[in-house]
Amino acid sequence: MSVMEYLELRHITKRYGKVVAVNELSLSIKQGTLVTLLGPSGCGKTTTLHILAGFTQPDKGEIYLNGRLINHLPPHRRGMSLVFQSYALFPHMTVYDNIAYGLKIRRLPQNEIWARVNKIMHLVGLQGLEKRYPHQLSGGQQQRVALARALVVEPYVLLLDEPLSNLDAKLRIAVRTEIRRLQRAMNITIVYVTHDQEEALSISDFIALMHQGHIVQFGTPHDLYCAPASQFVADFIGGSNFISGLVTRCTEKECEFSIGKQILIGRIVNANLCPKTGDKVVAAIRPEHIILHLEPPQKDINILEGEIIDTAFLGAKTRVWVRVPDQEAPFIVDIPTVSTVSDLQNKRCWLSIHPSNVIIVEAL
Amino acid sequence: MNGSAASRGNQSKTRYGGAYQAPPFFMSRFFKIYDVGYLITISLILFISIFLLYPVIKVFAYPSWAQYVNAITRPLAVRALKNSLFITLLSTISSVFVGFLFAYAMNYTNIPGKSFFHIISILPLLSPPFVVALAWILLFGPRGLITYNLLHVRWNIFGWKGLWLVQTIAFFPYAYLVIDNVLSSIDPSLEYAAINLGGTGKRTFLTVTVPLALPGIVNAALLNAIYILADFGNPIVIAGDWPVLPTTIYGLISGHYDVFSAAALSIVLLFPSIAIYIFSQLALGSKSYVTITGKGSALPRKSASHTMHFVLFVFCSFITLIIIAVYGILLVGAFTETWGIKWTLTLRHWSALTGTALQSLVNSLVCAIIAGLAAAFIGLMGAQFIHKRAKRIMRLWDFTFVLPAAIPGIFLGIGYLLAFNAPPIMLTGTLLILILALLVWNIPIAYQTCVAAIKQIGDEIPSAAITLGASPVRAFLSTVAPLLRGPFAYSFVMGFLRAVTNLSIVIFLIGPGRNVATVHIMNLIQYAEIPRATVLTVALFGIAIIVAILAQALLGIPLFGRGRRKESV
Numbered sequence: 001m002s003v004m005e006y007l008e009l010r011h012i013t014k015r016y017g018k019v020v021a022v023n024e025l026s027l028s029i030k031q032g033t034l035v036t037l038l039g040p041s042g043c044g045k046t047t048t049l050h051i052l053a054g055f056t057q058p059d060k061g062e063i064y065l066n067g068r069l070i071n072h073l074p075p076h077r078r079g080m081s082l083v084f085q086s087y088a089l090f091p092h093m094t095v096y097d098n099i100a101y102g103l104k105i106r107r108l109p110q111n112e113i114w115a116r117v118n119k120i121m122h123l124v125g126l127q128g129l130e131k132r133y134p135h136q137l138s139g140g141q142q143q144r145v146a147l148a149r150a151l152v153v154e155p156y157v158l159l160l161d162e163p164l165s166n167l168d169a170k171l172r173i174a175v176r177t178e179i180r181r182l183q184r185a186m187n188i189t190i191v192y193v194t195h196d197q198e199e200a201l202s203i204s205d206f207i208a209l210m211h212q213g214h215i216v217q218f219g220t221p222h223d224l225y226c227a228p229a230s231q232f233v234a235d236f237i238g239g240s241n242f243i244s245g246l247v248t249r250c251t252e253k254e255c256e257f258s259i260g261k262q263i264l265i266g267r268i269v270n271a272n273l274c275p276k277t278g279d280k281v282v283a284a285i286r287p288e289h290i291i292l293h294l295e296p297p298q299k300d301i302n303i304l305e306g307e308i309i310d311t312a313f314l315g316a317k318t319r320v321w322v323r324v325p326d327q328e329a330p331f332i333v334d335i336p337t338v339s340t341v342s343d344l345q346n347k348r349c350w351l352s353i354h355p356s357n358v359i360i361v362e363a364l
Numbered sequence: 365m366n367g368s369a370a371s372r373g374n375q376s377k378t379r380y381g382g383a384y385q386a387p388p389f390f391m392s393r394f395f396k397i398y399d400v401g402y403l404i405t406i407s408l409i410l411f412i413s414i415f416l417l418y419p420v421i422k423v424f425a426y427p428s429w430a431q432y433v434n435a436i437t438r439p440l441a442v443r444a445l446k447n448s449l450f451i452t453l454l455s456t457i458s459s460v461f462v463g464f465l466f467a468y469a470m471n472y473t474n475i476p477g478k479s480f481f482h483i484i485s486i487l488p489l490l491s492p493p494f495v496v497a498l499a500w501i502l503l504f505g506p507r508g509l510i511t512y513n514l515l516h517v518r519w520n521i522f523g524w525k526g527l528w529l530v531q532t533i534a535f536f537p538y539a540y541l542v543i544d545n546v547l548s549s550i551d552p553s554l555e556y557a558a559i560n561l562g563g564t565g566k567r568t569f570l571t572v573t574v575p576l577a578l579p580g581i582v583n584a585a586l587l588n589a590i591y592i593l594a595d596f597g598n599p600i601v602i603a604g605d606w607p608v609l610p611t612t613i614y615g616l617i618s619g620h621y622d623v624f625s626a627a628a629l630s631i632v633l634l635f636p637s638i639a640i641y642i643f644s645q646l647a648l649g650s651k652s653y654v655t656i657t658g659k660g661s662a663l664p665r666k667s668a669s670h671t672m673h674f675v676l677f678v679f680c681s682f683i684t685l686i687i688i689a690v691y692g693i694l695l696v697g698a699f700t701e702t703w704g705i706k707w708t709l710t711l712r713h714w715s716a717l718t719g720t721a722l723q724s725l726v727n728s729l730v731c732a733i734i735a736g737l738a739a740a741f742i743g744l745m746g747a748q749f750i751h752k753r754a755k756r757i758m759r760l761w762d763f764t765f766v767l768p769a770a771i772p773g774i775f776l777g778i779g780y781l782l783a784f785n786a787p788p789i790m791l792t793g794t795l796l797i798l799i800l801a802l803l804v805w806n807i808p809i810a811y812q813t814c815v816a817a818i819k820q821i822g823d824e825i826p827s828a829a830i831t832l833g834a835s836p837v838r839a840f841l842s843t844v845a846p847l848l849r850g851p852f853a854y855s856f857v858m859g860f861l862r863a864v865t866n867l868s869i870v871i872f873l874i875g876p877g878r879n880v881a882t883v884h885i886m887n888l889i890q891y892a893e894i895p896r897a898t899v900l901t902v903a904l905f906g907i908a909i910i911v912a913i914l915a916q917a918l919l920g921i922p923l924f925g926r927g928r929r930k931e932s933v
Binding site: 053055074075076077078079080081082084086088089090091092101102105106146149150153159 | 822824825827828829830831832833834835836838839842843846847
């Protein structure tokens, strides 16, 4: 048996009738890291969080905290605070009483409660709001009360369930920076659930991308973005163009495949994929990794010829749709916006992609 | 031997690193006994079994098959059943019609005096069931103010026509409150959309408003049908020798001591009531088109036409006038020397408020306050510990908590009479039996109020407390319970009012020296002691209103204002 991490989930399975919400899920989390469970709705991330918190009993599998099996512990003995999407602030208590709740349960002396509540309120920037009631606070303030209430009890693990979904876009970015700062300053272990990939990329040490109850890829945000293990990952995180061709030559790390008359070279990051000559492969290419040329470029590898069919101005970048022969979907290419606007509609163009940016994600 | 040793080895291995196994069943049971929530659940189930199911079963088990057949084939019983169904149909239609017009006027017009109309319209809810009937006798009886003194006719209103009028006035407020709730939840933007698409006022009313309100109207009709079918106070006072089931059942016991036939007929009364109730739950449970979002629409409601304004104003004024006449006449009657003969004011009748009459008033209050509080408490506990666990077999217990709503008071009264007049539980003639019966009868309203409130509070608030380290019971007590103050107060006041004004249950359960006001009043009416009956009624009604107002003031929660549902947790 390998050395245990701080928090470990092993072969967790949960069924609701015939629906398998979580399927053989295993996950190791180091102390003091922020791990995000990311995935589309219905992927089992919230169920996993509730299994961790103890609100849901798994049908199968074990949860270890600090090497101790905790399956049988009721939620209130697990020492894991959960921050709900709705914040679940106690509407009949002041901000102070909300935050002090967990400390009062633990029967700490009054002066220590006072000191700890004050400290955490200072840390999250809620000074002076002690006597307010939740309905007298803004959304961002309510969010911070919920965080402070969960943090003040110094939980073994802090569980956050889509904590930013009720905030507006600007506040969301401010609060997530705040959560990250607190997590680093207090060295807290956080399991964070979200469906927003941008949020996950910006806040996490590690991301567990989930799909249909499985973890499809676990790694750093950079790994998931730059080396997606499958078509689903490449599509869910950041969005990608997918291009399929037939393998002409293949090594362990590199794969050459043909699309019509063109030859593309791509990178293999998922060791489980070992395409052979003649196989069909799918490669993912990020829109911003494509260089658009209006004249034929000098090089002759990884060049696709096509026709511009539409453009959209998005501010910092301009999105261009390019029809490439033999490919069903048009290519999406993001180019930096330049001040000299030229009409790109229906022009011939050439797309060049560096081989390290062509990721083989599927081999059939 | 070898095999078992191997499997044991496997087990010990899995225990420390392999698959998680639930503790053996006797361990889990053992721990559960010390779980407070589990204890409360068991206590609630025991309570409802002894004090609801046991009396109900007792009634079913009491008459033999032969007695049953004999009782229900008797011509009087057949007549009573036909009359009951006839008057239920008639009074339900008329009371729902009046209730709808009232609710429509409240929501779709800005006629003057709306809040006045509202206050007056709920007065019948606060008074004993026979108050309207009693006032009717003072107005239209043999010595009635209108029939005898003004018109000098020998016509009087005893009989089914009088009963119909009285029940319409007595029961329309129930329909009004239900329909008002539904109409006020209809999003005005839907009606604007209809008008915007080219609908006229009348067309919008018929194609948008009415269909949206229909589930509420049907629900109000079914609820009223249950009340009217079980109504005992009005027919006993005003129906004369026109028998309905509840009065016939009472007659069998009080006149002939024929408990067998009474039990048999009360079963006949129970079935339509349960059938209507189950139908209302099944048919309408999932069919509410009105979405309650908690966000009030910013749009003002589209008003009805000017003609409608006028018609509705006249209509509401007319109904309100009748109600004022009812309560005014009682008040005047309580201070008049000899009704119909000598119209001088006197306090003479108030001397009746001593001795047994006073004692019955005190008993009424004591029973109703205890029953109201206990019903609210048990309803609250049931909502948390029965409804939340209502899966599989627990659904049955969930149903028993709403079952009393479908049981006619007469039936419950006979059930208690049969169940607790002999050991093992001997309660006949005590105040406790009155309290228990009234308590059980009032559980559904508290239960449903608290279930709705707990649903609105949601799971996340107590769950948040649990993840902060509170045990489930502590989480409930510190987060959910304080938020249920309003629903608890509402349950108490409703339970109290229903208990203090109840006649149909308590009439079977009073013992020597343990009389209650409603029964005392009924006896006085039957002995034609109308002035004394009036005095006691006014006193009872006054106390009921004072308690309701006090509870409202103490808790700072408006219970009967039209804005109550807008209060959010």
